[in-house]
Amino acid sequence: MYLSAIGNLWPNGMAKNSGWGEKQDRRGYAEIIKENKTFENYYKEQNIIPIEEWEAFMSALKKPLPATFRITGFRGQAEQVLEFVKGNYINNLVTKTQDGDVIDKPYPLPWGHRVGAGEHDPALLLDVKSDHLVLDMCAAPGSKTAQIIEALHADESDKQPAKRLNSPCCMVVNHDARFFPKLFFDRPDGKKEQLMYDRILCDVPCSGDGTMRKNTMIWKQWAQTSAISLHNLQKQILHRGTELLAVGGKLVYSTCSFNPIENEAVVSSVLIASEGALQLADVSGLLPGLKRRSGLKSWKVINETPQEYAKPEDVPDKKKRRYIESMWPPSEEDAERINLHRCVRIVPHDQNSGGFFVAVLEKVKRLPNEKEPIVKTVTEIQRTEDNTVSADSTEVTVKDTDVIENAATSSVDEDIADTISTEDAVTSVTPTDDASTEGISEPPQKKVKTEKVTLILSKKTPLITLMVMGAVAGDKMLTRSFGGKKRNLYYTNKRVKQIILTNQQKLKVINSGIKTLCRSDAEGVDCSFRLSQEGIISIFPFMSDRKVLVEQSDVIKLMSTECPFDYTFSEKMQTQLKTFGQGSIVFVCDPEISDLSQASSKSLIIVGWKGKTSVRSYLDKNSRQHYLRMCGGDVSQSDALSEKQPLETISRDASGDGPEQDDRTAQEKFAGSANSEEKKKTNKNDETLKEADQGGLSTIKAEEGQVGASDPSEATPVETN
Numbered sequence: 173m174y175l176s177a178i179g180n181l182w183p184n185g186m187a188k189n190s191g192w193g194e195k196q197d198r199r200g201y202a203e204i205i206k207e208n209k210t211f212e213n214y215y216k217e218q219n220i221i222p223i224e225e226w227e228a229f230m231s232a233l234k235k236p237l238p239a240t241f242r243i244t245g246f247r248g249q250a251e252q253v254l255e256f257v258k259g260n261y262i263n264n265l266v267t268k269t270q271d272g273d274v275i276d277k278p279y280p281l282p283w284g285h286r287v288g289a290g291e292h293d294p295a296l297l298l299d300v301k302s303d304h305l306v307l308d309m310c311a312a313p314g315s316k317t318a319q320i321i322e323a324l325h326a327d328e329s330d331k332q333p334a335k336r337l338n339s340p341c342c343m344v345v346n347h348d349a350r351f352f353p354k355l356f357f358d359r360p361d362g363k364k365e366q367l368m369y370d371r372i373l374c375d376v377p378c379s380g381d382g383t384m385r386k387n388t389m390i391w392k393q394w395a396q397t398s399a400i401s402l403h404n405l406q407k408q409i410l411h412r413g414t415e416l417l418a419v420g421g422k423l424v425y426s427t428c429s430f431n432p433i434e435n436e437a438v439v440s441s442v443l444i445a446s447e448g449a450l451q452l453a454d455v456s457g458l459l460p461g462l463k464r465r466s467g468l469k470s471w472k473v474i475n476e477t478p479q480e481y482a483k484p485e486d487v488p489d490k491k492k493r494r495y496i497e498s499m500w501p502p503s504e505e506d507a508e509r510i511n512l513h514r515c516v517r518i519v520p521h522d523q524n525s526g527g528f529f530v531a532v533l534e535k536v537k538r539l540p541n542e543k544e545p546i547v548k549t550v551t552e553i554q555r556t557e558d559n560t561v562s563a564d565s566t567e568v569t570v571k572d573t574d575v576i577e578n579a580a581t582s583s584v585d586e587d588i589a590d591t592i593s594t595e596d597a598v599t600s601v602t603p604t605d606d607a608s609t610e611g612i613s614e615p616p617q618k619k620v621k622t623e624k625v626t627l628i629l630s631k632k633t634p635l636i637t638l639m640v641m642g643a644v645a646g647d648k649m650l651t652r653s654f655g656g657k658k659r660n661l662y663y664t665n666k667r668v669k670q671i672i673l674t675n676q677q678k679l680k681v682i683n684s685g686i687k688t689l690c691r692s693d694a695e696g697v698d699c700s701f702r703l704s705q706e707g708i709i710s711i712f713p714f715m716s717d718r719k720v721l722v723e724q725s726d727v728i729k730l731m732s733t734e735c736p737f738d739y740t741f742s743e744k745m746q747t748q749l750k751t752f753g754q755g756s757i758v759f760v761c762d763p764e765i766s767d768l769s770q771a772s773s774k775s776l777i778i779v780g781w782k783g784k785t786s787v788r789s790y791l792d793k794n795s796r797q798h799y800l801r802m803c804g805g806d807v808s809q810s811d812a813l814s815e816k817q818p819l820e821t822i823s824r825d826a827s828g829d830g831p832e833q834d835d836r837t838a839q840e841k842f843a844g845s846a847n848s849e850e851k852k853k854t855n856k857n858d859e860t861l862k863e864a865d866q867g868g869l870s871t872i873k874a875e876e877g878q879v880g881a882s883d884p885s886e887a888t889p890v891e892t893n
């Protein structure tokens with residue numbers, strides 16, 4: 173579940189100072205002059221709204237966009253957070269007036285439960301079900317992808333959280349959407365069949381004038397030629413999307429632009445070319461409460477002077493490549509036949525939102541030039557591929573039988589992600605020969621700059637079964653390292669993994685799955701891996717052991733001290749700790765449960781390490797501060813977490829999951845900060861214990877070459893849009 177609220181959280185004056193929503197504008201809100209006569213004249217000509225509404229339209233555009241926030245996560249936590257925010261903050265606010273403007277209290281968006289801020293509605297109109305195969309063609313930076321992932325996980329509610337992109341059924345790849353390659357999957361009869369997607373989102377690059385309330389620089393930079401430059405790219409992306417869409421599937425085309433050249437013109441040209449294979453869906457009954465305008469049936473093609481080209485023939489020869497035929501409106505008859513009015517335009521003054529455009533396309537039969545679904549044999553596939561490097565299926569043994577129930581031997585294959593450096597990922601895209609060029613211009617043969625494209629794969633085989641079946645890693649774990657020791661094990665979906673392996677010659681995979689186990693060659697510990705905070709919620713339900721039920725005071729101790737000794741915790745926790753040897757451990761805190769078997773997704777679950785005589789958590793400083801506050805602890809009283817302490821003195825481990833594993837540094841810090849009663853207890857006895865413990869904790873080798881990265885989603889369950 174996710175819930176929404178919208179409201180002017182900041183009075184105008186504060187918004188001005190804070191720069192809230194003024195993303196690209198470093199000069200501050202007050203200095204931007206919200207006037208652009210070219211913009212006004214252009215859209216008056218285009219009739220995007222009746223002229224009598226013009227003032228209301230312009231006046232709404234000039235106001236800052238209300239702050240909206242969406243509570244993500246899984247049902248239990250989302251409800252708790254919403255109740256908390258309402259109870260502790262919203263209920264205490266009063267409606268105020270400032271400079272004549274009424275500042276409302278935050279309120280839930282009126283059009284239903286599962287709705288984010290307006291600009292996210294396209295993802296909702298996709299109607300994603302948990303067994304769908306979904307392709308998000310222009311995914312960066314990923315906010316709609318996050319919503320799609322939530323929809324894929326919707327059935328699992330409390331079992332499987334959908335934390336932004338942290339999902340076993342998501343794969344991020346880097347390709348130019350216009351030439352997104354055909355991918356194949358293995359059929360039970362051993363043949364390979366082309367993947368066709370149930371749902372596709374084409375949230376294409378656009379001029380973005382619907383976001384003027386947020387991106388105020390657009391007031392200054394706006395020009396009608398942006399739409400002219402983008403039209404062909406948008407059309408190519410949409411066209412490629414329709415080729416990859418399964419018959420019976422749905423595709424959402426969306427922009428944050430008011431401009432019909434980027435909207436209705438793109439949609440109508442692709443629809444007409446499809447000769448009835450594509451239809452515009454009637455979405456008037458969806459998202460009740462969302463005020464919308466029908467798609468336009470006619471518009472003008474205007475050049476920069478500004479002069480109208482009434483028909484393609486009016487364009488001077490030297491500009492013919494720029495002004496292409498598909499920019500002009502279809503005949504009245506065609507516009508009627510394809511139901512162009514079913515496109516949706518959202519305007520800011522209807523519900524105090526941004527502006528955007530959405531069209532939902534349904535594929536009812538194959539496209540005119542689309543052949544029967546391709547089925548190839550493995551040999552055929554290999555013949556067509558230049559490179560025949562096959563997946564390395566090195567065996568890796570996960571030795572920690574304590575940690576994961578039924579974990580025995582796991583066969584781990586290679587992900588290709590490590591073959592792509594960050595630079596490569598954004599610069600080198602060679603279109604594959606099977607990206608159809610039907611109806612679109614030739615694919616560029618030179619290197620082109622591209623953004624990420626996200627491929628989300630169905631999770632028909634739920635991740636949950638994989639561990640219970642005794643194959644923790646068997647067919648759903650990936651590692652991204654070639655040769656040598658495997659660093660991290662990523663928990664993924666069986667289909668995602670199969671598709672990566674089947675299509676590794678074509679796919680530039682950036683990311684897939686959830687980091688669940690990290691290498692940790694600690695001396696004296698019979699396990700080559702440790703748990704990762706990032707993947708703990710996925711793996712927790714299958715852990716039979718290594719769990720400790722802790723009290724609130726224990727969490728406070730754990731969060732405020734680097735490596736607290738066992739004896740400093742509650743009796744109950746100490747008793748449990750005594751039963752464990754050194755290694756990965758999980759702390760569970762939940763005031764509502766008395767037994768570990770009652771732990772649920774609402775429980776606080778923290779990954780840590782049990783040394784000989786002390787423990788530690790694998791959380792970064794921000795997360796520890798967050799949990800400390802949540803448990804009523806005082807951050808300012810903790811030397812390890814105090815804001816005053818320079819960041820660099822809190823070292824982190826190389827995997828990014830927590831503090832550096834050199835326990836001595838932390839212990840020295842602990843011993844050195846003698847200003848609290850607790851720390852004065854660091855006596856001779858402790859010194860002996862400390863030395864003993866260092867033998868265990870300090871010998872854990874940090875993972876090689878991993879860049880530290882915190883898990884901010886842990887600490888920030890409320891996301892702002």
Ligand SMILES: C[S@@+](CC[C@H](N)C(=O)[O-])C[C@H]1O[C@@H](n2cnc3c(N)ncnc32)[C@H](O)[C@@H]1O
Nearest residue numbers: 310311312313314315316348349375376377623
């Ligand atoms: C409107 S934004 C998408 C926003 C995204 N859907 C979200 O909700 O966060 C369009 C994105 O497409 C990217 N893009 C531009 N050209 C592209 C191409 N040829 N293929 C794929 N993505 C492209 C842009 O860089 C931009 O990040």
